[in-house]
Amino acid sequence: MQRVEAFSDGVIAIIITIMVLELHAPEEPGLIHLLPLWPVFLAYVLSFAYVAVYWVNHHRLFHHAARITNALLWSNIALLFALSLVPFATAHLGEQExxxxxxxxxxxxxxxxxxxxxxxxxxxxxxxxxxxxxxxYHRRTIRKGVAATIVYVAGLPLTLVSPWLGLGCAAVVAVFWFLPRSRLDDLFAR
Structure with a gap:
């Protein structure tokens, strides 16, 4: 089990490293030249929070794993693959403002x-x-995960109205998972 977690930790660390490498400092001196980089930085912050949420929850989830199965390995690989696409989407989002x-x-x-x-x-x-x-743990987090997925799905058509509404959905999901035990968790506990 530890090898799977260590591998996953390494891949997630690489994902974060790739994202931060997309932050290029301006060549001109002065803080004023940082202002045009705000879209790239904001995209990075949102994606970093997103990847951090997955890393924390992955760690918590594996606390309940008892044995390595073929399904566990492949579902974990699928998660890592999906997360590995985040740096590309982040760079594209920031560069396209x-x-x-x-x-x-x-x-x-x-x-x-x-x-x-x-x-x-x-x-x-x-x-x-x-x-x-x-x-x-599973009862609470599966419900919370379903709610988060619904918010992401809602973000797609809202993006057609305004990209900021779609990104607001992504931010809501990140905050939703970042919150320590809250009333939202109590709602999902029922």
Whole structure:
């Protein structure tokens, strides 16, 4: 189990590294030359938060894994593949300064890890720990994951209205997962 987690940690670290390498400092001196970079930086911040949420939840999820199965390995690889597309979508979004098309691509790519994580979680739920704490964890996080996926899906048509509405959906999902235990978690606990 530790090898799978270590491999996943390494891939996620590389994903974050690739994203930060897309931040190019201006050649001209002075802070004023940083201002045109705000779209690239904002796209990076949103994507960093997004990848961080997956890393934290991946760690928590693997706490409940009991054994390595073929399904666990492939669902984990699917998640890593989906996350590996985030640097491309992030760079495109920032360089295109949040155009409708770039935001649609970004939001579509944000959906892929959501689906892959759902598959991974279902595998671990079926083959992992069956203790009460594990069952409770899965119950809460599956509901929260479904809600997050719905918000991402809603972000696609909202992007057609305004790219900022679509990105707002992505930001809501990130904040939703960042929050410590909140009323939202209580809502999903029922």
């Amino acid at each position: 949040f155009t409708r098309e770039a935001t649609l691509l970004y939001m579509s790519i944000m959906l892929l890890p959501s689906f892959a994580y759902t598959w991974l979680q279902r595998v671990i739920r079926a083959t992992g720990s069956q203790e009460r704490a594990a069952r409770e």
